[in-house]
Amino acid sequence: VFKRFVEIGRVAFISFGPHAGKLVAIVDVIDQNRALVDGPCSGVRRQAMPFKCMQLTDFVLKFPHSARQKCVRLAWEKENINEKWAATRWAKKIEAREKKAKMTDFDRYKVMKAKKMRNRIIKHEMKKLQKMASKKGKKPVKAEKPVKAEKPAKAKKSEKVQKAQKAQK
Amino acid sequence: MAGEKAAGEKKPAEKAPAKKKPSEKKPAEQKAGQKEGGEKKKRVRKHHASRNPVLARGIGRYSRSAMYARKALYKRKYTAPETKIEKKKKEKPRATITKPVGGDKNGGSRVVKIRKMPRYYPTEDVPRKLLSHGKKPFSQHKRRLRASITPGTVLILLTGRHRGKRVVFLKQLDTGLLLVTGPLAINRVPLRRAHQKFVIATSTKVNISGVKIPKHLTDAYFKKKRLRKPKHQEGEIFDTEKEKYEITEQRKTDQKAVDSQVLAQIKKVPQLRGYLRSTFCLSNGVYPHKLVF
Numbered sequence: 001v002f003k004r005f006v007e008i009g010r011v012a013f014i015s016f017g018p019h020a021g022k023l024v025a026i027v028d029v030i031d032q033n034r035a036l037v038d039g040p041c042s043g044v045r046r047q048a049m050p051f052k053c054m055q056l057t058d059f060v061l062k063f064p065h066s067a068r069q070k071c072v073r074l075a076w077e078k079e080n081i082n083e084k085w086a087a088t089r090w091a092k093k094i095e096a097r098e099k100k101a102k103m104t105d106f107d108r109y110k111v112m113k114a115k116k117m118r119n120r121i122i123k124h125e126m127k128k129l130q131k132m133a134s135k136k137g138k139k140p141v142k143a144e145k146p147v148k149a150e151k152p153a154k155a156k157k158s159e160k161v162q163k164a165q166k167a168q169k
Numbered sequence: 170m171a172g173e174k175a176a177g178e179k180k181p182a183e184k185a186p187a188k189k190k191p192s193e194k195k196p197a198e199q200k201a202g203q204k205e206g207g208e209k210k211k212r213v214r215k216h217h218a219s220r221n222p223v224l225a226r227g228i229g230r231y232s233r234s235a236m237y238a239r240k241a242l243y244k245r246k247y248t249a250p251e252t253k254i255e256k257k258k259k260e261k262p263r264a265t266i267t268k269p270v271g272g273d274k275n276g277g278s279r280v281v282k283i284r285k286m287p288r289y290y291p292t293e294d295v296p297r298k299l300l301s302h303g304k305k306p307f308s309q310h311k312r313r314l315r316a317s318i319t320p321g322t323v324l325i326l327l328t329g330r331h332r333g334k335r336v337v338f339l340k341q342l343d344t345g346l347l348l349v350t351g352p353l354a355i356n357r358v359p360l361r362r363a364h365q366k367f368v369i370a371t372s373t374k375v376n377i378s379g380v381k382i383p384k385h386l387t388d389a390y391f392k393k394k395r396l397r398k399p400k401h402q403e404g405e406i407f408d409t410e411k412e413k414y415e416i417t418e419q420r421k422t423d424q425k426a427v428d429s430q431v432l433a434q435i436k437k438v439p440q441l442r443g444y445l446r447s448t449f450c451l452s453n454g455v456y457p458h459k460l461v462f
Binding site: 102104106109113 | 323325371372373440441443447460
């Protein structure tokens, strides 16, 4: 039922408070509600932090309890947590949310145009398939085409969205 | 001249030791006197010490009138040189005129005053206005412009017949209104004035630094014209007023001149033309306070 546990070395994401959005490693447990926490590579000083504001990630580091910051840092860098974190879907969703909030009016227009174009392409392919299906009844050819149609559409849309985001920056 | 004299005095004083000072001074003074014989009149006299001995601080021995006599101010009356205005003013305008009068036995002419006394004095004086401070007429007000609005910014108009349209800002006019253009070819907004308060400034900017805006585009150019010739006996007062607004040729030429330059810049940015063609609107889930413009 539970897959992520509070343990020494568990990397946690701070959801609210002064250090919101940063990653920390649990160094020791103080009592039922607090842990000694340290984030040498994410700019969080060694301090007590309530569990409530922490959200556990999938990463665990290897160091003994109450290890000093230097050890935590070594373990962190050895595991390359920062890069691994940036590659997770969780981090990507956060980044996408931030970008969306920062969109200017012009960016919103560009995204709207990109979405429209993408949907047109998809619709076009769907209509084609539907036409074929209605003409010739069920055929095995159906299974191949949707995948091909999705790919160029998705590629175009992601390109446009990336363009928009880049332009905005 | 006094400086010259002092220098003349100093030189012999420096050269000769203290003993010879008095003897040296005389010839030096004589020399100086001979040199500046012609210029004695112009030479500034050394100022006399105060002729009013002090009794206590702030109190002198002699009164004002005594000092007047002691300083011989009756001899020293100076006037400022006459200015050109005063010279002109001396030519007094004619106060009276002699006019011919008809009829015999009337003595041919009368002497008539040109500026006559007023024939009516109001019973109450016009009350003097209380002194006010810093109340300026509109023409002297300070015009402000939001920092987010710079030449070339894309603005969203919020009021007027062009509400929701995205428009390029050109410059601020003297009354503080913003001069704005569609451009006309893109969204049918001509060269027009917009009010700063009823406009959202986006962060999108067009590079307008090279665009020259004609100087005759001022507030007077854009002001609404109203014909007023009320002939009181005309039955239909409402029809004769300017109903239909006609676009003058000058407006068209000005529009073309400005727009051609602006359009050239707009075409350089991809998708900007389509952006200006679109209108701004809110829909479900879109909250203006959360939008970044």
